Amino acid sequence: MRPTKSMKPVSGNLLRNQLSPAASVVILALFVFAVALTGGGSRSDIASLPLLRGLATMTFFAMLAFVPAQAWRGIRVPLILLGLLAMWMLVQLIPLSPNIWSVLPLRDRIFAIDELLGTAERWRPISLTPTQTVNSLLALIVPAAGLLVAAAVPNDERIRLWWAIWSFGVASALFCLLQFVAGPRSLFYLFRITNAGSLVGLFANRNHTALLLSLSTLSAGWLAANEIASRTKRPLILPMLAGSVVFFLLLILIIGSRFGLVFGSASLLFSYLLVRWSYRFEPKPLNQARDRAHRRTSAAAQTARPSRRILLILFPFLLIAGLGAVFYFSGRDNTVGRLVDGDGAEEIRIAALGTVASLAKGQWLLGSGFGSFASVYQIVEPDALLRQDYFNQAHNDWLQLPIEGGLPAVLICLAGVLWIVSGLVGALRQRSRPLGVEFIEPLVLAGAFSLIALNSIVDYPLRTQSLAMVGTFLLVILARLHPMSGGQARQG
Helix, strand or coil, X not given: CCCXXXXXXXXXXXXXXXXXXXXXXXXXXXXXXHHHHHCCCCCCCCCCHHHHHHHHHHHHHHHCCCCCHHXXXXXXXXXXXXXXXXXXXXXXXXXXXXXXXXCCCCHHHHHHHHHHHCCXXXXXXXXXXXXXXXXXXXXXXXHHHHHHHHHCCCHHHCHHXXXXXXXXXXXXXXXHHHHHHHCCCCCCCCCCCCCCCCCCCCCCCHHHHHHHHHHHHXXXXXXXXXXXXXXXXXXXXXXXXXXXXXXXXXXXXXXXXXXXXXXXXXXXXXXXXXXXXXXXXXXXXXXXXXXXXXXXXXXXXXXCHHHHHHXXXXXXXXXXXXXXXXXXXXXXXXXXXXXXXXCHHHHHHHHCHHHHHHHHHHCCCCCCCCCCHHHHHHHHCCHHHCCCCCCCCCCCHHHHHHHHHHHHHHHHHHHHHHHHHHHHHHHHHCCCCCCCHHHHHHHHHHHHXXXXXXXXXXXXXXXXXXXXXXXXXXXXXXXXXXXXXXXXXXXX
């Protein structure tokens, strides 16, 4: 009788087919390309949204089978919070009886109209704009898919996520150049409603472009620091990263975003300091023979070093001067004036801040429904602030969140903030002693999250699908550094 083979239990890890590093990078690149090209706006009527969300939905379900178990543990908190946010949006869509609905803030005016029309018995949901709330619900699929795509990247390959953010910034910067060359009515402006005449790159809003370039500057700083500290020197990497940072800052200046210039300058200074610090951890020769060869090579190159250093010092200034001259003589320097003079839209936003704050105070319990701000603001808009155009967003996400989502959304957001802060503190505490180059990555992460949080005071970055994707990449990187994520791997 032929002996039977013993059956071994299949572990949970084997049930998941983990992607190879190459396959995960390809999927990451394709996902970034698709979202960057179609997800740069925040409006609900963008023609590319059905395509984007369809691709994101397919990506989400496809990636469920390829995320390692350890990665699942790392991203479980962001996924749970996204799920809770989706559940609350669904609750906001549940119809309520007229007796309950009519006592909610701002509903009395609508209920009075219903009585005049004879429709007072109509059941209505918490959301005053149900279609917009449905749109907000569907928008969550993009960051959810971004979490899984980033989590599928192996831990020791997480630097690819930083390269993805930097590459997104480079692509948007190149689109800015194309828009400059082709003019404000060219096909390179991807969105119908946009900051016409400004360089917006892959976005509809110039401020979002400035934020991405600032985040890409931080990414370039970490990539440069990691390259300096690595033993595999690639001669073109550092000049490429340095040139991109100079180009990013120049574009931010031309875009004319005042807060963008502040954030971009801070990112540049922060990255420069971290790169200078990283030279302390530059690897030494592995043996004496190599050390002697290194000294001979260094001595032979002494005559070339002064000219090389002068060139490296002068190159950024020459680049800025050359590109600045091109923009000036082409007549596109008018955007620089916005840095000093500002514009009417920004003045209106400041004047409306009191009204927005009062809305947040009135809607703090249940909210008026995600996506409802524009409609709700029109109910209480002061006559002195009436204009031909309308106030589409509060331009302060920290106030718009309680207006639309109420207390449940605020609690979900606070839970996310606490998770991020605890993760950053834990990552910084467990870095090596004495401090090494790996200490820089959590610092760059802290800077990136700070940029998004500060920008949310004056804008609405995470309501843009592509910036929400960038945020999920940062969350996954943090999960890999978090003490509860199951340990760390060396950065490659």
